[in-house]
Amino acid sequence: MNIETSKESTTMVVKVTGRLDAVTSSEYEQKFNALIADGETMFIVDLENLVYISSAGLRALLATAKRIKGKKGLVSLANIGGSVKEVFDISGFGSIFPMYNSVASALTAVTG
């Protein structure tokens, strides 16, 4: 897994590439914890290049989003597709997160 971040106005765009599983999920949480510690609260997670997610990955997404929501922040997801979308749909995670077809549309929704 690889994580790239960029800042768009007040929103952090976090691009996750590869696999989010029992091995890599702790790295995902650590990255977000560091961003939260830096004061970031608005996030768009770009999952276009995420090829696989397991329950450990879902747990990391949920735990992180809960932490951010506790700080009055928001995590939106963009570009979910393929087998990752199937895991999301089956798990009911599609209704937990605001989801968008592109980072641009997520940014528009978040920043207005």
Add this chain to the structure above:
Amino acid sequence: MTFLARIDNLSKFEQFVTNCAIQFGLDATRTSGLQVAVEEVFVNICHYAYPNSGGTASIVAGTEGDALVLEISDIGIPFNLLLSSDPDTSQDILERKVGGLGCYLIRKFTDHASYRRVNGANILKLVVLRIMGQ
């Protein structure tokens, strides 16, 4: 095939399953779902089967007609992963528990899953049909 039950062996374990699925002719979507199910089983063994020492996880793959059959076993403490209760998938973000999804995903991504305890071994049998719903 036997692996040390350590999280850092997950990718090797999953690669074995993926190779079996490709040989069997399982399509990409079903193979990906099977990877999720198998990860749940392997990670559960790594975390809970051997609380006081290290141990192993073994996997045997075979076919029964149009089904790929995987049997994953450990010789750790007796535990039926399939008895875990399903999560409430309708809850919102603050209500939703962090966890409890593993068993649910195993059932969703296989056509049949069963547990038995034989001669001190936990054996989880996962069955995936070549074509969904056949």
